[in-house]
Amino acid sequence: MTLVLKFGRGDAARCRFAISPLQETMSALLVLKAPGRHGWYLPWLRDVQPDLARLDLGLLHAASPSNGYGPDFLWPSPTSPLTTIDDDLAQVRAADPATVAAELAEHVRRLDSHALRDDLHRILVGDPVIARDTLATQQHLAWQALVEPLWDRIRGLLDADIATRARQLADGGLERLFADLHRRAIWKDDELHLTGFRAGTVDLRGRGLVLVPTAFGWPNLGIGPTDDTSVPPPALVYPMLGTAQLWEPATRSPAVGRLLGSGRASVLAETAVPSTTGSVAHRLGLAPATVSEHLTVLRQAGLVTATRRGREVLYRQTPLATALLRSEPW
Structure with a gap:
């Protein structure tokens, strides 16, 4: 029907x-x-x-x-x-x-x-x-x-x-x-x-x-x-x-952790799903100011994008970041 x-x-x-x-x-x-x-x-x-x-x-x-x-x-x-x-x-x-x-x-x-x-x-x-x-x-x-x-x-x-x-x-x-x-x-x-x-x-x-x-x-x-x-x-x-x-764990590459530092790499991994600074901070147990600093650097490096939604800003991985996080060390 x-x-x-x-x-x-x-x-x-x-x-x-x-x-x-x-x-x-x-x-x-x-x-x-x-x-x-x-x-x-x-x-x-x-x-x-x-x-x-x-x-x-x-x-x-x-x-x-x-x-x-x-x-x-x-x-x-x-x-x-x-x-x-x-x-x-x-x-x-x-x-x-x-x-x-x-x-x-x-x-x-x-x-x-x-x-x-x-x-x-x-x-x-x-x-x-x-x-x-x-x-x-x-x-x-x-x-x-x-x-x-x-x-x-x-x-x-x-x-x-x-x-x-x-x-x-x-x-x-x-x-x-x-x-x-x-x-x-x-x-x-x-x-x-x-x-x-x-x-x-x-x-x-x-x-x-x-x-x-x-x-x-x-x-x-x-x-x-x-x-x-x-x-x-x-x-x-x-x-x-x-x-x-929503249910998949954030992808983390050991090599990217060594490149960016574990904290910044973890923040980057969490942006596979568009997220606010506060939500990333909550999930990782980090201070919002620390996450904000990491996101600023990641955005400047072309690894995340920022989109405004009302009073909030959502951060999301770029295709380059996704490729990096899924890469395997040689």
């Missing part, structure tokens, strides 16, 4: 990129439900287990997608590359109670009634305001335990993906952008065909499309809302480039 997005006049110009800390959080919960989906999540799963044991996320787990369906209000569409977790949660808490009640009722009908605890069932089908606010509170707890400790690294890769995709869009339009976005996204005749979804057609009607890269959503493709009458544009959630880099 295929869902078709129809692009009309003005839709291409209104395609934009966004990120969502809450999308990452909800996707991380789905990884917990299917931990064997891909081996590279295993280091993360081991790290978060102690925190999960202390959290009550029962209602949120019960409300998470089942068989491809989940309450849409728990997955608000982001609007900006600078979206914060507070922005996302504000949208959840502002969801109309009637919408919350209808979506939770539809979700509960799809669940195995024998697998749902009675107390959770009562909340899900009870007062929608209580259910909504309880779920938002548990989403915040899940964010703090599952995603926030890694957010700087995740955010760096999300930004790198957006930069790459935006260049594709500028160079070759929508045809170039969708050529390798996802194997289930096919561009033809001014339409985007998404295979594996409920058959139907969505006329974008000048709203455009929001493109949302994700770290925890691999290898899936998501879309919503898909109602022609919906005011916000649909958001297409796709796996970001370089997801495996």
